[in-house]
Amino acid sequence: MPFALLLLGLAVFAQATSEFMLSGLVPDIARDLQVTVPAAGSLTSAFAVGMVVGAPLMAVLGRRWSRRGALLGFLIVFLAVHVVGAVTDSFGVLLATRVVGALANAGFLAVALVAATGMVAPEAKGRATSTLLAGVTLACVVGVPAVVAVARSVPGGAAGVAPPPLRGEVRALRSPRLLGTLLLGALVNGATFCTFTYLAPLATEVGGLDDAWVPGVLALFGAGAFAGVSAGGRFADRRPALVVTAGGAVLCAGWCALALGAGDPVPALGLVFLLGALSFGVGSTLISQVLYAAPGAPTLAGGFATAAFNVGAALGPWSGGAAIGAGFGYRSPVWVSAGLVASALALVVAASAVRASRVSRTSRASRVTPV
Template sequence: MPFALYLLGLAVFAQGTSEFMLAGLGPDIARDLGVSLPAAGALTSAYALGMVLGAPLTALLSMRWPRRFALLLFLAVFLLVHVVGAVTDSFTVLLVSRVVGALANAGFLAVALVTAVAMVPPDAKGRATSALLAGVTLACVVGVPAGAWIGQLWDWRAAFWSVALLAVPALVAIPFSVPADAPGHGRVGVRQELRALRSARLLLTLLLGALVNGATFCTFTYLAPLSTRIGGVTQAWVPAVLALFGLGSFVGVTVSGRIADMRPVSVLAGGGVALCGGWALFAVVAGNTAAFLVLVFVQGVLSFGVGSALISQALYAGEDAPTLAGACATAAFNVGAAVGPWAGGVTIGAGWGLRSPVAVSALLVMIALVSAGAGHRVWPVRQGSGSTLVEAK
């Protein structure tokens, strides 16, 4: 894989840390700014909403820009809004800063995805995607627990400062490492890309991605209070629990990236069934600390393994829309990231307890499996080794 691809992964690491770190900082933000825990959870939904709206809009905006310029602009905005978030005493300002930061994140990721796949052979989209998304999973392994630890050591604002500092090396290095026009770069007209987005195969893949990611974020957003109030984990060990989930997600993306191009059906069908069953089991045995910790790791593996495979399949399905397919995949996954925490917050607010978001996660994956089964005739799965399309049975 080209070095520039790993540099993009470094920037994605900073952005992933920002997106996920509220799972460990939510209770502190709620206390400091005088809002409820579900309201603090809405910061994650707000970020996801910004990603949803920003991905297609910023992708369209940047289609005529040199990719290096677009990457630099979006990353600079991302850095600045984290400085604003770190100094504000207003929940409203913090909420707005999360949306703006998400818009910049969405633009960066949309451009980074199309840049990444342009730097590798046509049958290696899964590997390129996994290399880029490794930054997200490393954020779960290192960035998010570190953010929670920094929040405990100082406060949640220090975590925001840390994210801003994380973006600096990539901001400095991108001009020297990422060419303005990546190898294989070719412009496709906006109308042609929009026409390609009508593909039933692509639309179904995006729906499945939204449902699977919604399930992931529905539980992950409330993992800190779930750990301490149900799982029997002390507050001091919450960063370790978040790291355990992140380690699982890194394993999932790594393994999926190696096999999803060649055996997508095994990853998606087998992984999807296991993911659904894992969430259901998690909801039942969450009070057992040992089982809780095992399932935190296992669900991290399955959630990001299946999710990464779905992103690569969206890129295969949208080959005639190289920019907007990646943007729509980003948007779809963040529809899930917005709806998931909201749904979990609704069930908690209704008095159904902290296990209820886990049950909702199982339900969302079950809906994804049913949708895939119902739409299998329009959802041929692309094998990366050639042009053959194989029906997903």
């Protein structure tokens, strides 16, 4: 993998930390800012909503700039708004910084996906995507060094070369295969964020762990996620259907097992690692399949992949918070996660049945001898 791609992965981590770090802080934010736990969890949904809106919008705006210039601009804005968020004691201001930061993060990720796949051979999109998204799973790199690294290492892009016509790219985004993959990605990512956002109260209130264990639990999920992305990248280009179907089935069973066994810390911790691996292994494979499914939209595919996955990242915490608010307890987001993955698997089965039916009809028609 090119060195610039590895640096992009580190920069992606620096921003993804903002999306993931609140999961361990939800109870503290609720207490310090005097809001409910579901309200504090909505900060994750707010970030995801900004990503949904920002990804396609910033991908369109970014068509006018060099890749290096767009990446640097988005990264600097992201860092600036987080300085404001770090010092405020107002929930409203914090919420606003989450949205603005997400807009910048969405633009960066949309351009980075295009840049990453442009650095490798056409048949290696899965490995490039997994390398980039590995940055989402790491938690020990700050953002400022990433600015310098991106400025020095990422190619400027197709300077002087006009991008494909915007209307043609939008038409290419209408393909049924692409839309189906985007929907699957939204469901799987929704399941991931639904539980991960409320993993801290699940571990302490249901599992009986001390608050000091929370960073370790989140790190365990992150370690699993890194392992899953790394393993998924090896198979995403060769056996994507197997990763999505088999991995999705085990993921659904794993969410059910965690919901049932969350009260016993030892197996629950093992499941946290496993579910992190499966969630990101399946999720990163789906992102790469979006890029494969949209060859006619080279500059917008990354933006729409980012938007779709953050539809899930917005709806997941919201639905988990709604379940908690309805009085179903801290296990309920895990059951919601299981339901979301089960829905994704049902769509895969239905799509496979439709394709098999079409192939069968075509085969029978080809055997009919004209009179």
